[in-house]
Amino acid sequence: xxxxxxxxxxxxxxxxxxxxxxxxxxxxxxxxxxxxxxxxxxxxxxxxxxxxxxxxxxxxxxxxxxxxxxxxxxxxxxxxxxxxxxxxxxxxxxxxxxxxxxxxxxxxxxxxxxxxxxxxxxxxxxxxxxxxxxxxxxxxxxxxxxxxxxxxxxxxxxxxxxxxxxxxxxxxxxxxxxxxxxxxxxxx
Amino acid sequence: xxxxxxxxxxxxxxxxxxxxxxxxxxxxxxxxxxxxxxxxxxxxxxxxxxxxxxxxxxxxxxxxxxxxxxxxxxxxxxxxxxxxxxxxxxxxxxxxxxxxxxxxxxxxxxxxxxxxxxxxxxxxxxxxxxxxxxxxxxxxxxxxxxxxxxxxxxxxxxxxxxxxxxxxxxxxxxxxxxxxxxxxxxxxxxxxxxxxxxxxxxxxxxxxxxxxxxxxxxxxxxxxxxxxxxxxxxxxxxxxxxxxxxxxxxxxxxxxxxxxxxxxxxxxxxxxxxxxxxxxxxxxxxxxxxxxxxxxxxxxxxxxxxxxxxxxxxxxxxxxxxxxxxxxxxxxxxxxxxxxxxxxxxxxxxxxxxxxxxxxxxxxxxxxxxxxxxxxxxxxxxxxxxxx
Amino acid sequence: xxxxxxxxxxxxxxxxxxxxxxxxxxxxxxxxxxxxxxxxxxxxxxxxxxxxxxxxxxxxxxxxxxxxxxxxxxxxxxxxxxxxxxxxxxxxxxxxxxxxxxxxxxxxxxxxxxxxxxxxxxxxxxxxxxxxxxxxxxxxxxxxxxxxxxxxxxxxxxxxxxxxxxxxxxxxxxxxxxxxxxxxxxxxxxxxxxxxxxxx
Numbered sequence: 001x002x003x004x005x006x007x008x009x010x011x012x013x014x015x016x017x018x019x020x021x022x023x024x025x026x027x028x029x030x031x032x033x034x035x036x037x038x039x040x041x042x043x044x045x046x047x048x049x050x051x052x053x054x055x056x057x058x059x060x061x062x063x064x065x066x067x068x069x070x071x072x073x074x075x076x077x078x079x080x081x082x083x084x085x086x087x088x089x090x091x092x093x094x095x096x097x098x099x100x101x102x103x104x105x106x107x108x109x110x111x112x113x114x115x116x117x118x119x120x121x122x123x124x125x126x127x128x129x130x131x132x133x134x135x136x137x138x139x140x141x142x143x144x145x146x147x148x149x150x151x152x153x154x155x156x157x158x159x160x161x162x163x164x165x166x167x168x169x170x171x172x173x174x175x176x177x178x179x180x181x182x183x184x185x186x187x188x
Numbered sequence: 189x190x191x192x193x194x195x196x197x198x199x200x201x202x203x204x205x206x207x208x209x210x211x212x213x214x215x216x217x218x219x220x221x222x223x224x225x226x227x228x229x230x231x232x233x234x235x236x237x238x239x240x241x242x243x244x245x246x247x248x249x250x251x252x253x254x255x256x257x258x259x260x261x262x263x264x265x266x267x268x269x270x271x272x273x274x275x276x277x278x279x280x281x282x283x284x285x286x287x288x289x290x291x292x293x294x295x296x297x298x299x300x301x302x303x304x305x306x307x308x309x310x311x312x313x314x315x316x317x318x319x320x321x322x323x324x325x326x327x328x329x330x331x332x333x334x335x336x337x338x339x340x341x342x343x344x345x346x347x348x349x350x351x352x353x354x355x356x357x358x359x360x361x362x363x364x365x366x367x368x369x370x371x372x373x374x375x376x377x378x379x380x381x382x383x384x385x386x387x388x389x390x391x392x393x394x395x396x397x398x399x400x401x402x403x404x405x406x407x408x409x410x411x412x413x414x415x416x417x418x419x420x421x422x423x424x425x426x427x428x429x430x431x432x433x434x435x436x437x438x439x440x441x442x443x444x445x446x447x448x449x450x451x452x453x454x455x456x457x458x459x460x461x462x463x464x465x466x467x468x469x470x471x472x473x474x475x476x477x478x479x480x481x482x483x484x485x486x487x488x489x490x491x492x493x494x495x496x497x498x499x500x501x502x503x504x505x506x507x508x509x510x511x512x513x514x515x516x517x518x519x520x521x522x523x524x525x526x527x528x529x530x531x532x533x534x535x536x537x538x539x540x541x542x543x544x545x546x547x548x549x550x551x552x553x554x555x556x557x558x559x560x561x562x563x564x565x566x567x568x569x570x571x572x573x574x575x576x
Numbered sequence: 577x578x579x580x581x582x583x584x585x586x587x588x589x590x591x592x593x594x595x596x597x598x599x600x601x602x603x604x605x606x607x608x609x610x611x612x613x614x615x616x617x618x619x620x621x622x623x624x625x626x627x628x629x630x631x632x633x634x635x636x637x638x639x640x641x642x643x644x645x646x647x648x649x650x651x652x653x654x655x656x657x658x659x660x661x662x663x664x665x666x667x668x669x670x671x672x673x674x675x676x677x678x679x680x681x682x683x684x685x686x687x688x689x690x691x692x693x694x695x696x697x698x699x700x701x702x703x704x705x706x707x708x709x710x711x712x713x714x715x716x717x718x719x720x721x722x723x724x725x726x727x728x729x730x731x732x733x734x735x736x737x738x739x740x741x742x743x744x745x746x747x748x749x750x751x752x753x754x755x756x757x758x759x760x761x762x763x764x765x766x767x768x769x770x771x772x773x774x775x776x
Contacts, residue, residue, distance in 0.1 A: 029507025029526070031266050058394045061512070062538040066525055078523070080510060080538070084394075084408070087415050091510070112397030115546055123230075138223040138575055139723070140688040147722055148231050155228070155722025159715075195692050198641050198671040202648070203689055224689040225645055228723035243718065247684075250646035294649070313656030320653075331646055331742050572645050575686070 004086035006033040009055060016048055017041060025093065034078075034091040039103055042094055046109045049081060049090070057081040057090060060110035065120040069150035073097035075124060079106070096126065105131040123148035193560070195224045201298060201564065202571030206548070210557065218552045218560060220545055225575040233535035237501030238264050238338055241535065246332035248539065248573040252291040254283045254323075255515040256573075257336040262418055263511035263522035264338040267504050268476050275467040276340035277420040282354065282457035283326070283335065284419075284513075285450040289361065290319040291516035292447045296368060299440070299565035303381050308371055315364050318357050325350055338502070339477035340470030345461075355458055361451045369444060382436040386551040386563035389434055396550065397543040400518025401442045402567060406434030412514035419513075423460075426453050436566035443568070446516075476502040501530025510538075517541050517568055539573035585623060586611045626763065633677075633703065634756040640676035640700065641669040642693075644683025647710040647742040651682045659745035664752060673699040678755070679732075680748075684712035685725040697732045705759070707751050708734045711741045 013022055013035070020041040025034035037045060049057040061080040068074060079092040096103055105128035106113045117128040118137040125146040128134055135141060145152055158164065189210045195203040203224035209217040229248065233241045238260075245260045246253040258280055265271060272280065297312035320330045325346055327335040335342050345351070372378045388398070390406040403410055411428040413421045429445035431438025471477050474493035483490040496502075506528045512521030518540025525534040544567050551563045586608050643651050654661040661667050670676040673696045685693055697706070708728050711717035714737045716726035728734060735758060738751035 027507050029267065029269070029505035029509075031269075031507065031509040034508075059397055059399075061397065061519065061521065062523075062536070062543070064523065064536040066534045066536075068533075078536075080521075080523075084410050084415075089416075089510075110397065111395050112543055112546060115542065136223070138226040140223070147228065152231075153722070154231060154235055154720075156720050157716070157726045159720070195689060196640075196642060196673075196696055198669075203644055203692075224686060224692070225684065226686050226688060226723045227684055227719050228721040229719075231723075232719065232721050247646055247718070250649055294652075298652075310657050313653065314658065317653070317656065317658045330744060331649060 004054065004083070004088055006088070006090065009033075009088070009090060010035065012052070012055060013045065013048075016052075017045060020045065032080075032089060032091050034093055036093050036095065039094050039096060042092075043104050043106060043109065045092070046079070046081075046106050050109055054086075055083060056085045057083045059084065060106070060112050060116075061089070063106075063113055063116045063120065065124040065126050065148075067124060067148065067150050075101065075126060077103055077120060077126060101125060102127045102129050104129050107131055122146075125149070191557075198302075201569055204545075204564070204569070204571055204574075206560065206564075208557065208560065213556050213558075215552050215555055215557060215560060218549045220548055222542075222545070222571070222574050225571045227572075227576060229576045230535050230537065233532055235531065237530045238504075238532065239501065241532075242337065243332065243334045246334055248537065248576055249291075249515060249517060249520070249541070249570045250331065250572045251294050251570055252287045252516045253331060253333050254287040254335060255291075255513065255520060257334060258284055258419065259511065259513045259515065259520045259522050261336045261338050262513060263509055263524055264504070266511045267507060267509035267524050267526055268338070268502075270339055270471050270473050270476060272340045272419070272471060273468040274420070275461065275464050276469045276471075278457050278460045278464060279341055279345060279469070280336060280419050281421065281424065282454055282461065283323075285454040285457065286319050286322060286354070286357075288450045288516045289447050289454075290316045292443050292450075293319075295443060295516075295565075295568045296440075299568075300372065300378075302561050302565045303378065305372065305375075305378065308368055311364070311367060311371075315361065322350070322353060322357065325353065337470070337477070339473065340468070344469045351458055351461060354454065358451050358454045358458065362448060365444060365447050365451075372440070373444075379437065381558075381562055382440060382566070384433070385436045385559050386555065386566060387433065387435045388547055388551050392550050393434070393547065396547045398518070398547050399543065400514070400516070400540050400568075401439050401446065402518065402544045402547065404429065405431035405439035405442045405566075407432055412512055412519060416512070418511070424453050424456050426456075436562050439566045439568075476504070503528060503530055512538065515540060517570065517573075518544055520573075537573070537576055539576065541567075541569040541571075542574045545569050545574060584608070584611070627760075630760045630762060634759040635665040637664070637666040637678045637705075637752065637755070638668050638670050638676050639666055639678040639680050640673050640696070641671055642679055642681060642696065644681070644685065644689070645712070647682035647712070650742040650745050650748060651680060651709065654745040654748055659749060661749060661752070664749065664756070666752060673697075674701065676700055677703060678705045678707065678752075680707045680709050681713040681728045681732075681734075682709040682742075684710075684717060684719060685728050686723050687725060690725050690731055693728065694731050705735045705755055706732050707736045707738060707748075707755060709738045709740075709748055709751070710743055711739060714739060717741060 023036040049055050059082040061082045063079045066076045073095040075096045077094045081090045094103055103126055105117055117131055120126050121134050122136045122138050191208045191210055193206040195205045205221040207219045208215055229244050242257055242260060245256040248256050293312040293316045297309040300308035323333050324330050327333050388406050390408050393403045393406040409430050414428055426449045429442045431442050478497055479490040479493055484494045504526045506526060508525045510521055510523040512519045520540055521538035523536040524532050527533040548563055552560050653659055655667055708714045713728040716724055736751045736755045738748055740747050
C-alpha cells in the first residue's frame, strides 16, 4: 500500500493539466474528497488517472447523475474512482446544464461505465457521447420521460379508501349470509 | 441463431433476460437485458425519510437483507458524522456475518441446483432456516429484517437465549460446510462443469468493475473489510480467500471458504458481545437518534427530540457521503446527497450485482450454452439489487 | 322415484351388518364418515367423477416457477426441507407454463414485466389458478410509484391473495390449502368444450 493522499492526487492533476480548472468541493459535510472538472477534459483526466503508475485508479466504482433542479447548471455526474494499490477513493464531478446535456463517455477508459452511463441516461436523459449503445436499461425501451428528474412525478397511485371514493355503491351486507361457515379440514 | 433466455427461467435467479447469439452450441455473444424488476427505489427514497427508506433496502439484495441495511446506516452515519456504540457494532458484525453465511448458502444451493446437484439445495436451505430463525428471534422478521437504524440498532438483543443459539449454530456450521464440500469439491461432474468454465481474468475483472468473490476468484486480493474497514472489522481476526484462475470453480471455492471465515468472525463477535456486556445499542445523540424510552418519559428535551425525529425525521447537514461495505456479493455502497431536509436529495445505490453482471458477456464468449448457466450461477447475482 | 342427487352418494348399496339387526330403527342413522369408513374397509368408495377430479387436481398442483423478488425466496423455502410443500403434492415446480397449473406471482411486478406475466398466464392451459403472494403482487405493497404495477389483479384474475412482506412459508402453504379448498368445491367442466344449448 503506497502512502498516496488526496492532496497528492490533486497536486499531480494540477501539474499534469495546468490548463484545466479543478475545484475542490467545499462544505463541512462533504465527507469524500471531491473534485469538480470541466466537461471537456473529462476523458483525458480519467485516462491519466488510470494509467499513471503512482495514482493507478484502476477501477471505476460507479458513476451516477444528480439533479439539482433550481440550480443552473442543473445536472451533475459523479464518478467514484478506486485505486486498489493506493487504497484510495476519489470522486470527480462534472456539471452539465439542461440545454447542453452531453457528457463524453468514459467507456473506453473503464468498460464498466457502459451500464452505469446507460442508467444515468435512463434516469436523467444525460447523453453520453461515444457510448456504443445508449439505450434504456432499467425502464421499458418505449418509456417516455426521465423519471428521476425532480420535475417528474413519483407516479403515486391513489389508493381507494372509503373516504375518497364517494360515488361507490354502499354495500349493505346480509350478515347472516356472510357469517363464517364452519370449514372442516378433511384428510383427503 | 438468436436465443432468448427469457425473464422467466428456472436458472436465471430472478427476472434476468439474456439474449444469446449462438452458432450451434457455441455462444458468440451474450447480452443481458435487465430492468424487469425495476422498483424505482432511488426515486422513492427522495420522498421518504432516512429511517423510512431502511425497509426498502431490505428488498434490494433480498438474500442478504441485513447487509443492505448496514450499508445504508453506515452511509447515513458517515453523513451525520456519528458512530454506533461498540455493542451495536459487534451486533452488526455478528448479524452481517450470519447474513453472509445465509446468502452463500442460498447461492450454493441454487447454483448446484442449476448444474444438477439437487441434494445440496436441501442441505443448504436447512442451514439457512437456522439463520432465519435467528433473525426471527432478534427482530421478528424472517427475511426482511430492517434491524439496523442510523446510529445503532432498532432494538436491543433479546434478553435470553439468543447468544447461546448463535453459538450453537456457529459451532455446528463448519461440519455442514464440510458436508457441502464432500458432495461437490471432488465430484467429477462438478469439476467438469465448473473447472475452467466461465473464466474471468484479473485485468478484465478490474476493468469491468467486478468486486467481491467475482474479483477475488480472479486472484485480486481486495476485500473492503480489510482495506477500508467499517463497524469495527479491523479488530477481528480473519483471512480473505483468493482464487487463482478466475473460473467458476475458483469462485465456488472462494465463497465456501468465506463461509468458514464468517463462522470465525461470528464466533469472535459473540465473544466480544459477552465481553462488552449490556450497554448502549444506539448512539446518545438525540439530534439524530431516538432517545431511550425511559428518558422520553421523564425528560422534556428527550421528549421533544423524540417527537421531532418521529414526526419529521432527523435533519442531516447539507453535504454528501458515500460509504461502501463488503456485502456477500461485492462492494455495496450508498451515496447520499443531503440538502438539510429529513428526506435525502439523492440516494444512489452502487450495487455489486449490477456491475458484476456486466462480466457475463466476457465470461461466456466462445463457450457452450450450458456454461452460461454456470456463469450466471457463479456470478451470484440478485435481480432485486440490479434493478432496484 | 327420488331424485338421485338427493340420495347419499356414500350410502351403502349392500345393507351393513347393523341394518339387519332388530333394533335398527332405534339406532342413530349412519353419518357420512361412518358409511365412508365402512366402504373403505370393503375396499370400494363411491363418489362422483367431479369430486374425484377435483380431489386429484387439488392434491397435485404443479406450480409454475415464477419467483420475481423476495417472496420467491420464501417460495423456495417451502420447497426446502423445513416447510415441505411436497406433502401437499406441489413440489414439482415446472419451468414451462405449458405444463403448470398454478402461477404463484411471488414478488413485485414491474411495468416492464407485466406483459411477460400476461403472456405466461395465457400460455398456461386450463384449469389454471393464480395466487398473488405477498403485498406487492396483491396491491403494490410498499412501492407505490411509477415502476410497479399496483396489484397483479390488474392483468390476471387472482384466486387467492396471500398477504405478508414476505409472507411466511406457512402463510403461503395456508394459501395453497385455501386454493385446494376452492378447487375441491369448484364445478369444472369435464370433457371437451361444447357449444351452449340453443345456439346453432
